Amino acid sequence: MKKLVLDGSIALSWFLPGELTDKNQAVQKLIKGGAKAVVPSVWALEVANALLVSERRKRITPADSAAAWAALQKLPIETDAETGRRAGSEIIALARQQQLS
DSSP, rough: OEEOOOOOOHHHHHSSTTTOOOOHHHHHHHHHHOOOOEOOTTTTHHHHHHHHEEEEEEEHHHHHHHHHHHHHTTTEEETTTTTHHHHIIHHHHHHHHHHHO
16 A cells, blocks of 8 residues: 655645645545555644634635545544654754755
């Protein structure tokens, strides 16, 4: 089974007006086709916050948020339990090395 790391912005693009691209759709097709998505432990909070901000900016309605959340819950998304444990050690070291946030 294929695994991929699913970025919140990619998942959100499936539901936000004007955000969908061919690349984002290809990722969605991979997941719907059986690839397992892996996300960090903060992913759900990031996605929920982005949906709420999109509501506040009048890009989507609360019903749209609920529908997006329900659709995401049906996908084979695995939350990485190691993220929090490794954040202060290996992840921060990798971020320093690669100059990432």
